Amino acid sequence: xxxxxxxxxxxxxxxxxxxxGAGGMGxxxxxxxxxxxxxxxxxxxxxxxxxxxxxxxxxxxGTAQFVHADVSQNADVEAMVEAAVSTYGGLDFAVNAAAxxxxxxxxxxxxxxxxxxxxxxxxxxxxxxxxxxxxAMLSSGGGAxxxxxxxxxxxxxxxQSAYTASKFGVLGLTxxxxxxxxxxxVRINAICPGSIDTPMLRGAMAKRGRDPQEVADRxxxxxxxxxxxxxxxAALWLCSGASAFxxxxxxxxxxxxxxx
Ligand SMILES: NC(=O)c1ccc[n+]([C@@H]2O[C@H](COP(=O)([O-])OP(=O)(O)OC[C@H]3O[C@@H](n4cnc5c(N)ncnc54)[C@H](O)[C@@H]3O)[C@@H](O)[C@H]2O)c1
Numbered sequence: 001x002x003x004x005x006x007x008x009x010x011x012x013x014x015x016x017x018x019x020x021g022a023g024g025m026g027x028x029x030x031x032x033x034x035x036x037x038x039x040x041x042x043x044x045x046x047x048x049x050x051x052x053x054x055x056x057x058x059x060x061x062g063t064a065q066f067v068h069a070d071v072s073q074n075a076d077v078e079a080m081v082e083a084a085v086s087t088y089g090g091l092d093f094a095v096n097a098a099a100x101x102x103x104x105x106x107x108x109x110x111x112x113x114x115x116x117x118x119x120x121x122x123x124x125x126x127x128x129x130x131x132x133x134x135x136a137m138l139s140s141g142g143g144a145x146x147x148x149x150x151x152x153x154x155x156x157x158x159x160q161s162a163y164t165a166s167k168f169g170v171l172g173l174t175x176x177x178x179x180x181x182x183x184x185x186v187r188i189n190a191i192c193p194g195s196i197d198t199p200m201l202r203g204a205m206a207k208r209g210r211d212p213q214e215v216a217d218r219x220x221x222x223x224x225x226x227x228x229x230x231x232x233x234a235a236l237w238l239c240s241g242a243s244a245f246x247x248x249x250x251x252x253x254x255x256x257x258x259x260x
């Protein structure tokens with residue numbers, strides 16, 4: 001008889017943090033963790049969208065609070081984790097999804113300020129988030145963290161040097177933190193999304209004047225974009241006890257793009 005049972009058994013009454021929760025994948029992840037029974041602290045710099053996500057959770061019968069936090073700022077990230085611990089009694093799970101993507105130039109034309117901003121929001125943020133999340137998890141007996149990387153962590157798209165460097169870095173941080181903390185009960189993995197239908201993807205295609213179906217055909221084996229719920233399902237599994245032996249892994253959810 002299988003011991004796996006229903007995934008929800010791992011989540012009822014537990015505390016989860018989701019960064020970038022105002023929209024896109026972060027919103028879907030916050031909704032999925034809340035639907036599985038978690039009490040969710042979601043953060044973002046976009047206050048209206050973040051409050052809207054918290055309202056959507058509550059309307060569906062779940063529990064959530066929104067905290068304004070710029071993930072590139074240590075004090076904001078520390079306050080976000082403190083809010084989860086003080087309101088919901090600890091921290092069990094975290095999904096670090098916040099990021100930006102705005103490049104259209106070749107590397108030699110990229111402004112230094114843009115490089116700094118991209119690396120601060122996409123990579124330093126993951127260091128800061130894990131730093132505070134791990135400390136909170138260690139003091140409440142362990143936990144699980146999922147960092148959202150990208151298929152760019154393996155195969156860059158054109159004109160995305162800073163974004164690609166940041167996402168390679170997210171994998172490095174994920175794996176080194178996994179090595180350090182697995183023996184202490186904090187399990188750390190990454191998801192590498194392919195082309196997922198979110199405001200970030202739609203914005204990137206619009207900036208480059210790309211036809212969505214041409215992009216979907218080129219960047220997946222099945223001619224469509226992924227959905228935010230397909231990423232949320234992977235994040236839930238990676239935080240559940242069903243993946244207890246999966247550590248330091250980068251899970252591609254990419255319609256087969258990286259297998260080609
Ligand atoms: N959409 C895709 O196709 C795709 C592909 C690969 C990887 N990703 C990654 O998935 C994650 C989620 O992306 P998405 O597509 O949902 O994007 P999105 O733009 O819809 O959501 C990202 C969220 O991060 C927030 N954010 C931006 N800067 C922030 C900051 N400084 N502090 C806090 N929050 C901030 C935004 O306000 C937004 O709500 C990102 O890490 C992204 O790099 C996306």
